[in-house]
Amino acid sequence: MTHPLCGPDRRSVLRWAAATAGMSLLPASFALADEMSLDRRIGQMLLLGFIGSTVDTEGADQIAAHLGEGRIGGVLFLRHNVRTREGVEGLTARFRAVAPEAWMAVDQEGGVVQRLSRDLGYGAVPRARLVAEAGDAEAARAVYAAAAQEFRDAGFNMNLAPVADLNDPENAVIGRHGRSYGDDGATVAAYAGAFIDAYRAAGAVCAIKHFPGHGHSRGDSHAGFVDITETWSDAELDPFRRLIEAGQARLMMGGHLTQRGLDPADVPVTFSAPVIEGLLRGQLGYTGAVMTDDLDMAAIRENYSQREAVLRSIEAGNDIIMLSNSAAPDPELPQRIVDWVIEAISEGRFTEARIDQSVARIAALRRVAPL
Numbered sequence: 001m002t003h004p005l006c007g008p009d010r011r012s013v014l015r016w017a018a019a020t021a022g023m024s025l026l027p028a029s030f031a032l033a034d035e036m037s038l039d040r041r042i043g044q045m046l047l048l049g050f051i052g053s054t055v056d057t058e059g060a061d062q063i064a065a066h067l068g069e070g071r072i073g074g075v076l077f078l079r080h081n082v083r084t085r086e087g088v089e090g091l092t093a094r095f096r097a098v099a100p101e102a103w104m105a106v107d108q109e110g111g112v113v114q115r116l117s118r119d120l121g122y123g124a125v126p127r128a129r130l131v132a133e134a135g136d137a138e139a140a141r142a143v144y145a146a147a148a149q150e151f152r153d154a155g156f157n158m159n160l161a162p163v164a165d166l167n168d169p170e171n172a173v174i175g176r177h178g179r180s181y182g183d184d185g186a187t188v189a190a191y192a193g194a195f196i197d198a199y200r201a202a203g204a205v206c207a208i209k210h211f212p213g214h215g216h217s218r219g220d221s222h223a224g225f226v227d228i229t230e231t232w233s234d235a236e237l238d239p240f241r242r243l244i245e246a247g248q249a250r251l252m253m254g255g256h257l258t259q260r261g262l263d264p265a266d267v268p269v270t271f272s273a274p275v276i277e278g279l280l281r282g283q284l285g286y287t288g289a290v291m292t293d294d295l296d297m298a299a300i301r302e303n304y305s306q307r308e309a310v311l312r313s314i315e316a317g318n319d320i321i322m323l324s325n326s327a328a329p330d331p332e333l334p335q336r337i338v339d340w341v342i343e344a345i346s347e348g349r350f351t352e353a354r355i356d357q358s359v360a361r362i363a364a365l366r367r368v369a370p371l
């Protein structure tokens with residue numbers, strides 16, 4: 001069902017949304033947005049995963065159909081989708097043929113988090129700690145430039161990396177695996193910035209993670225909520241602040257982290273307007289797009305319904321809603337999300353202008369990574 005457009009002139013709303021996001025949009029972006037139904041605008045916000053690792057699986061058929069109908073804005077690839085080079089590149093080619101501008105997203109940090117791995121015939125990318133320990137930012141740029149070109153050649157245009165968290169050897173998720181560049185903001189920002197610049201030059205966007213800082217946490221949000229209230233300090237904002245001030249931050253991923261000092265409501269950052277709109281956008285002056293971490297992770301899935309997780313994410317200020325759709329695969333999840341959002345608008349939970357604000361930010365982000 002296509003829902004009727006309502007409210008003020010769409011072009012005026014989008015110009016307002018872009019202005020409040022600190023962005024400018026090309027006329028072609030406005031023309032495209034003007035033609036989109038509310039259903040499709042909501043679909044632009046959805047980055048959806050699937051089950052399958054080859055082009056002839058049912059999961060791939062479902063994703064291709066969603067892309068063809070404009071129900072999703074991009075595709076999330078997880079480890080279970082990346083089994084062979086032929087399979088993954090066949091999938092990205094199939095999906096891009098249906099929707100050339102769609103996001104093709106995967107984790108490709110380097111080290112232990114490298115989905116396009118050496119086992120599949122791709123080049124090895126060193127873990128962040130080793131890159132920084134070499135002490136040569138220009139050499140790092142060369143390493144990342146080669147990785148970025150291989151990434152693009154494989155059909156991807158969104159890297160769910162780099163990590164901008166500070167290093168703590170006792171941290172079981174970041175530090176112990178060498179995923180951080182260092183224990184000070186200047187070092188982390190320098191190398192994360194080299195990573196981002198290399199991918200941007202190749203035509204891909206990078207999602208900086210995990211705002212407001214996961215480095216000193218004592219838990220894994222894949223398994224449950226992680227409370228950083230007692231371990232977090234303002235120093236963890238420094239890498240993010242530096243990347244924002246350098247103009248290198250265009251896409252930010254929040255963590256499923258709780259910090260009662262930042263939000264006394266004790267809700268995860270994913271659902272926290274005080275953190276996303278107040279701290280990130282307000283205090284740090286960030287104007288780019290914000291995306292959730294996977295809403296299928298246990299921290300969210302075991303405490304909120306899928307409907308509530310999606311709506312709370314939008315309320316908090318997220319622009320891209322990421323769902324792996326793997327815990328309990330639902331072939332009609334995008335249609336359900338559209339219905340949930342339409343209902344929330346009709347109930348006054350948030351406005352259609354809130355959706356247009358995200359559409360504007362996503363349109364601006366797409367200019368960085370044309371396929």
